[in-house]
Amino acid sequence: MLRIEAIALAAQAAEAQNALLICNIGYPSRELFSVKDRRENFYMLGSMGLASSIGLGLALARPERKVMVLDGDGSVLMNLGTLATIAHHAPENYLLVILDNCCYGSTGSQPTCTHLGTDLFALAKAAGVKKVSLVERAEDLALALLGHDVVIIVKVEEGNAPVPIISLSPEDIIVRFIRCAQPVLPSGKSRL
């Protein structure tokens, strides 16, 4: 499966579930922006490694709202402690989807350790995450996105889709996202 195909399936599931979607820096955000831009998408432009953490804080703040995170193998390897934190503190509305292409796809496809056999499924399990799935086919991903996993690892092919850069400023991204993400105040107005 191409990564952009996996992203399209995740974006479709996020829309169907009215989920807030945090997306990793680089080509994954560009691909998501290109296949399904929504105000509920938060595109990371920096802080590599923190997609899963941003999503976790959001899910704890909004327990009634589904929060989905699109992360990568290189990014998760950079913040491996996140799996332990997620195992013990993630609420039920949280889902981390790790798109594992075995390389740093946005910087020239340099191999990561998953290319050499590091097993993110086993790492998530060993960290204490109880509900973990590993999928390789699109139909299995579509099914897993409907289930109750905390972490889904998706094996995807190396390579980036020829998509343009995101035409939104950081301020644009966060202002429209927060209007969706924050609870509506009793006055009917959001905080922004």
Added chain:
Amino acid sequence: MNPSLAVYQGMLRAGINFATSVPCVNLHELLALVGADPDIIHLPVTREEEGVGICAGAWMGGRRPALLMQNSGLGNSINALASLNILYGIPLLMIISHRGGRGEPVIGQVPMGRLTVPLLDAMTISHFEPSPAEAEETVAEAWSRACASCRPVAVLLDLEFWRG
């Protein structure tokens, strides 16, 4: 006033209702107060940078977040503070045990102890250094500054502070 209690009261006055932390021996009592407060969601995290990310997400979801850590953790958080909080305009209250100053018994704390204020200044992050008597008011004021400027702020609490 008890230094830990003063900081905690300041957090309450600021309306802090979400916290992440990596421990320091000087934060021991404050972490117990925060952990026992049912109105504060408290996550002990594995690394300070992770706490920065979690707090950013919590703020986007409407919470008022604080990160409790030692100043060594500031070094672990620089990129996240710059390319997440400062880039997008996300406020954060950092309560920092500032080790490595006068009277520091652990030599390994000294290099980051000296670099803490220069690092904050280089990032134009406002920092406050209250006495225990000032801490409640200063912590609340620091959070107001974070919100007004849409940036992280730091409250630095050195060895003398914790002696009360």
